[in-house]
Structures are given as structure tokens and as C-alpha cells.
Amino acid sequence: MSGLARVNDLLKVVQDAGLIRYPRQVEDAKSTGLVTVEGEVNVEGHEVTIGVTLDRTFPLSLPRIYLRPWDSLGYIPHVDTSGNICFSDPEGLLLDRREPVGIVLSAIQRAVQVLTDGVSRRNRKDFVEEFEAHWRRLQGALSAISVLEPIDDLGHIIVARDQKTGVLYVSEAEQDIHCLHNKTGASGRLTIENGLYIPLQVGTLIIPPRPDKPFWTPEEIRQTILPNIDPAHLKNLRRLLRKRCRRVKYIIFKLPRFSGGASLFGLKYERISTQHPLLNEGSDGGVLPLALERLDRTYLVQRGGGNDALCEKQVLLIGCGAVGGHLVFDLARAGISYFTLVDPDVLKPENTYRHVLGKKYWTKPKTQALKQELETQLPYISVKSYNASIEQLLTDKIIDLARYDLIVLATGNPTVELHINELIHREQNGPMALFTWLEPLGIGGHALLSNNKFSGGCLECLYTAVVDNDSGMENRAAFAAPRQFFGRALSGCGSLHTPYGSMDAAYTATIAAKLAVNALIGNELGNPLLSWKGEATKFVEQGFRLSNRYLISEVELYRNRYLYHTARCRVCGSEAS
């Protein structure tokens, strides 16, 4: 594959560059198919041996560079026990695959720099940055799933063992473990033990124990940890451990990272006598490291790019069709956890190619199917579903619109949506509403926000005659000219099918979901009308006519996104009664 496929090539490269002295081939190269060369480098006055290995995927992947023996420069960050030097995060790199020599030389330089920083102690803080990874590699480390939110208060926690699976959970309360599994009973019966959660001070610099040596003794733990506990917390800790200290087998620490965020790691004391070994001498028994896999809500949402400010928001989705189906997943992945879904329909086979739910849910109510799919895919989610029309649910007083932070309407039924728009505006502090709909044959889609902080602008504005001879029954935002019948085109029947059906729905949903999130986190204060325009060739070919609005450029449409608001509006305008 590369010009460095042979050992001799690699030897020559490293020799010519003068980066490694006395380069030599490593014996077992042929059997593994790897190309490995070792040699000597000088790191801050220490003569050490490093190796460069090119595997078969080189130069599409980085060379492996190792230090032998791994601790020849002491215990330093970014060198594991097999000697691998982690000199670069493989993500976010572009390798010049046509310059394999350059890749090798650059990799060696970076690796030597990592070693230099380690020996000169410039990167000591990196131990803290990667503390969880170091902790996981310790001999005899136990592992547990943590649903703890890394807060700054010291307090009791529980450590629960699932009797069926043997999985260990660390949590503030049993309830939180069930939330992880959406209360669907994925976890079996739990045996519960007690523990304590202790946040360490910001700026704490702890060097993790060496993975090749016996773990810290209780004495070493006291020496390492106690100086890093805030005095106020320490006082509290002594109080908490005075009584029933034998029950506190587990201690979980929060270690703030220098780069922001925090790591969690834990200890399990195997034997506790009258005094707790975290604080006192004399009762020292065995202690084991407890590595935690963080599955707490905040961590998962943030790592997924979501916003944890959204988690408490209540969203009512009316209409679970092609647009609504995509939309609810977008909102859930953005970090919203509480949904109420309303739709009277079942998923029909003919919906399959445009709906987010697939064949698995044929003939099932869309709301129940979406609930099931959401709960399967995402943790910490709570979904209520109503397989009925919103008109019925409102009449029967089953749904109270005022309970929600946001109501999303994706029904494609302007009559009902205009009615609900009016109901919302009648309330003193009614919820925000987001209306979203598609136009036929892929010519576009829309999302309109209403009742946001700055009032003015609602769905009724679009159905208000702003010039004298308008009827007020035409949607001013429409890209299709009024007074045309689109029955077949809307359902994508036969010859009127476009291959973009699902994409158009998903695209519209994305625009609507972004608008919803922006409004909920306070980035959008007004009530914009956002529209996207698609290709109209198919539409025109079918003999349909476009509106003047379709001729407006996307830039102009965006610039005018707040201007649809009219004082003549019977719901939100100044002429409203």
C-alpha cells in the first residue's frame, strides 16, 4: 500500500531523519505482518528505547509508537503499561496519505514531545484529565454504572446490585436507576448497599496509582485524598461517618478536571471496623478501586450534543405523522424528556416510506409505537400517549394545554390548529406553540412559533386578509397558489409520488425542532415563520400553480420571518377583541 511497506524503507527513513539512533528491525515482524523498527532517543538527558510499528492500514492510520520498557521514564501520562505512547487523538486528524514518510517523522516527533513533557512534569495535570481511564486500568478494579449527577454537595448514595444481571449501579436514589431504564423494568431486583459521595476541591492534582503495583493502602488513600477535601465538607464527612460507619462500604469521589467537567472514581472498603478507614488509622482492611461508567443524564445528553436545560420541559406533540415522528426524536435527542403524544391514527403500511417508524409497527397506534421506540432508544425519557384526536381530548378535559411548556402541532389540519392557536392565546400565560407543515410535492415546508416571550404573530395571522379583497381563508405563507386541490399530491399517490417524501418531512421537522429548542432555551425571543423552498419542477409538471411567495428568495424569506404578524389578526393583533 505505501512506500514504507518494507522494514528497510522504514529503517532508512528514521535513520536519514536522525530522529532515532541505531535503528534496527524487530524480529517478529514477518509473522505479524507488521513493520517494526526500534532505536534509541534522548529525552531530557535520558537515553531510552522507542519503537515504531506500521500496521497494514498505514498510511491510512497513525503509526504505533511505544516506549520499552514502559516505565523507563517513570510513571508519566499518556504511556500505558504496554508502552504505547498516546501522542495524538486519532479523531479529528487528516493524514497526508501520499506522504507516508512525513507521517512517520511527525508521529515520532509528537511522541518524543509527549515523553519530554512527562519527564519534565509539564503535563502532570493530564493525569487528572484522564483519571477515569487510569482508574479503569487498575488491577482488580470493580466496575459500576453511575447515574449520579456530579453535584458539589457531599451526601449519601446507594450502590445497588441487579440480582439478575449482577450489574452494579451507583446512584443517589433507587428511583434514578429505574429512570435510566424508563421504568420499563429492564433492571431486576436490586440489593442495596450504602455509600458516600465526596466532591474534591477544584484544582486537585492526584496522580493515579501505578497499574502494575498493588493498589493504594488505606493509609495512602488518606494521605492522597483528605488534603483535597474542602474543610467544610471534611467536617460534614466526619459527622456522617461517626454513626453506622460500617455500612459505608463505597466512597465515590468527584474530581474536577482542569479543562472543565469532572471525573468520577470510587473505592470499595472490604472490611470496616468501628472507625471508618477513610478517616482513621487502625482498622485497615482491603480496599479496591471502583471504576464508574457514567450514564447519568447530564453526561449522556451533553456528550450527545444536547442541552440539559431542556430536561424539565414538558412538550405536547399533536400529530405523529411523518413530520411529527421525526420531530419528536429530534427534540428527545436535544435533551427533552417529558412528552405527551396525541394522534388518533394507526401506522398504515402505506405510511412506511415516509414515517420514522417502520414495518415493525404496522397497524399499531402511532402514539404508542412512538412511545415504545423512544423508550427503547433513549434513557431517562417519559412519554404519555393518547390514541385519540386532540379535539376529543380537549372536549373530555383529558388534556390541559396550560400544563405544557411547548405545544407542537404537526397535524396538517389547519382548521384544528387555528382553533388550538386561539385557545392558547386566550390563556393568560398560555404555552408556546409551534406549528409545522409541509407543502405538496416537495415545494417546501414551514415552522411557525407563537406565544413566545415577545407576543405578536400567530397562526391566525397567516389566515388574515391583509389586503382588502383577500378572503382570509388562504394561508399567506403557502408556496402553492390558493384554490387548488391537492388531495392526491398530499398523500403521495401513484404518479404524484416524489422520492423526497421522507426527506422533506425530516427536513421540515429539523427546522421546527431547532426553532423549538431555541425558543425553550431562550435563544429565540420572537415568533418567526421559517420556511424552506424545494424544487418545484414536479409540482409545475403536474399542472399546479405556485404562489408569489415561492418566487421570494430564501434570503428574503428569512429576513422577513417576523413580518407576517398583522394588527388585523383576530387572535393576536391589536384589532383582536
Place this chain on the structure above:
Amino acid sequence: MAYIQWQFDKFNEAIMLGRFEENATLREKRDIIKDRLADQLPGVFEAAGEACPDFYFRDQGSYEMGTGVKPLDGDFDIDQGIYFEVNIESYPDPVVLKQRVHRALEGHTDNVCIRRSCVTAFYHNEGEPIYHVDIAVYSDGNSNHDGQARIAKGKENSGSEYRVWEFSNPQALTEMIESRFEGNDRAQFRRVVRSLKRWKDVNFPSDGNAAPIGIGITIAAYHSLRTCYADIVAGKPDDLAALRDLVWKVRGQFMSTWDSTEQQWTRRLVVTLPVEPWNDLFEKMTNKQMVDFEEKLQILQQSLDSAIEEVDPVEACETLRKVFGDDFPVPPPEETAKRHTPAIVSSSNSA
């Protein structure tokens, strides 16, 4: 205020002339001339003892710009460019090529004549002019060392100082106008220009230079039109407001100028062609004609103002009909009564 865009739309449908590609009659008449020239020119050059240079045709004029208006007198004006692939040095007297074109058309119609900027063939039906074709003669840009096309100017009896090759780029002008506005704005630009051109035909004598020329009106709108909408969200245009704004601006561009020949101050509107030869498009109008032009603009302005203020659409349209002529529709009073809106209409929404 009455919203009478529907009437403006109907007015435009009545007065507009499509492009050649959209209008079979014009296209047919244009093609007759093109075929005739292609057929006859080689023989004409041969008779003059010259090799016939290669040539090609280009559509030009208001139809090509999408601003064409049906003539009131029925005398359609078709503009066509013929580009000879010769440099100007080969034909130092530009009138020679115009004579060749004239010769090729002779006998084709009862009247063909060489005018300063073109060769014109007139077509009559029972003594009434039905249309004429203006053929502008060019030296093709690629044949000249500087890559620029030139138009042959001058008549057969002109003095040599009037027989000149003048830089000309009608295509660039068409492209500039085309790219000035987009979408609904472009459509409004064209409607406004057509309305003003019809206003000109209705209100000025058609002979001589009494009337402001169409291209002058087009360029004035090109520079000064601010498009107006009754509903910016739905893209519903308001031509009445756009016209009023434009007329108001154009009136403001009349400037007092010292006329050294007449030894007096005079008010003139100068609108410059935005391409070569950058001339003032109203330069041929006399001072007296300019006074008339300004006065008529003022009357137009007053009519537009009162139409805007008028609540009754019938009244508003009556007012506009006086300045735009009989093609401007006036709705019968019963039509403008509040229309009954059906309670069930179709919707394009789906989700």
C-alpha cells in the same frame, strides 16, 4: 385605500408584448426578414465585387428585455441586430454595410430606408402601417482588435463626420436589466415599465421626439424603482405604490440647466445609458418637450396619489384610466362589493 393590483395585472395582460420566443406573430415576421437577408446578402456583396462576410442575427429591443408594449397605432416595432464578422478597418465607411442590407431588402416591402441607427423595412396593409423592422448593423466584437462590437451610424447623404462606428453593446444592456431585479421584483419592474410606456403612448404625440423614448423610461426605472408590496410575506405586489414612488423620484431628478444656445435656464431630466456609449437617453428632446414631459409627470403623480387615497376601487380605477388609457380596467360596481368567501376551501398543508 383600495387594493387594485388585480386591475394592474389585467392592464398588463392587455398591453404586454411577449418576447419573440413567446410571441408567434412577432417571431414569424422577424424570421421573414432574417431569411430574406440570408438569402439575398451574398448576391448583393457579389454584385458589389466583394466577398460576402459571415454574419449572424441577434434579437434586441424591448421584447428581448421583457418590457415590450403593444403599440396603440398597431405599428409594431421589431428590433433585430445583424452582426457582420468584419473589422471596422475593412469598412471604414459604416454606411456601406447599411447600403448592402438596404439593397438586400429592396423590393421586399414597398418602403425600406436607411436611418441614422438602422435600416428600416416598413410593412403596410391597405395603406396603414402594420409593423416595421429596425435592423441595426454591427461590426462583430470578435472581429475587432479590442473585442468590442460597434454599430454602424449614418445615412447615405450624411457628411463623413456623421458616418461613424459607435461602440454599442445591446446584449450587455439586456443582461444588466435582466439581473437588476429577481423573482417578484423583476415581474413588478416589468409591469411598472410597461405601464409607464403605455402612459407615454397615450399622453404624448407619436411623431418626432415629443415623447420620452421607451428605453429612457426603462433605464429610469432600472435606476430608481423601489419595489412595493401590499403583503411582503405572501409576495403580493402593490404596483400603484411602486409607480407613485418611482414617478415621485423621477420628478425629483429634473434639474435646472443653463442652455447656452437658447441663453436661458431650463429644466431637464438626464437619464444615462448604463453601458456604452453612456449617452443621455433624453438628449434629443427639446427644452419645450421637456417642459411638457415634466408637466405630464406631475399630472400622472396627482392621479396616482388620488388613486391611492381613494377608498372606492371603482373611483380609483376611473382616475387611473384617464392617465393609462382605456386598457386600464374599471370594475363594475357590483364586482367590488365584499365578495362572499366560501366556508370550505382546499388547503395545501400536510404533515
